[in-house]
Amino acid sequence: MTQNVVKHAVCTFCGCTCDDIELHADAERITEAKKACILGKSWFLNHTAEHLYPDALIDGQPASVDDAVEAAAEFLHRADMPLVYGLSNVTCEAQREAVSLAELIGGVIDSHSSL
Numbered sequence: 001m002t003q004n005v006v007k008h009a010v011c012t013f014c015g016c017t018c019d020d021i022e023l024h025a026d027a028e029r030i031t032e033a034k035k036a037c038i039l040g041k042s043w044f045l046n047h048t049a050e051h052l053y054p055d056a057l058i059d060g061q062p063a064s065v066d067d068a069v070e071a072a073a074e075f076l077h078r079a080d081m082p083l084v085y086g087l088s089n090v091t092c093e094a095q096r097e098a099v100s101l102a103e104l105i106g107g108v109i110d111s112h113s114s115l
């Protein structure tokens with residue numbers, strides 16, 4: 001099977017953002033993560049291109065992304081003190097959007113690191 005090689009990949013798992021990772025991948029999964037630490041290797045090697053889960057859930061039931069966005073907007077609109085939480089393993093652009101959303105809805109923001 002053909003292996004694709006990506007040099008200078010960035011690992012975003014722990015926040016150190018090591019940017020010298022060399023990834024080897026077949027059509028479905030990463031098979032090797034050179035220079036990654038044990039945490040980074042585990043993170044890279046356990047992600048696949050298989051579609052294992054629904055695109056979105058509403059009350060635990062599979063839903064379209066459009067319906068999930070609609071439901072999320074409704075939940076946020078009705079919330080007394082909305083919390084924008086999480087944001088690990090997301091891009092700087094996504095974090096910027098999350099901060100804007102928190103400001104727009106008068107909410108608070110926190111990351112998983114507060115645990």
Ligand code: SF4
Nearest residue numbers: 011014017018037040
């Ligand atoms: S390779 Fe290891 S140290 Fe580097 S970002 Fe990934 S988890 Fe962190």
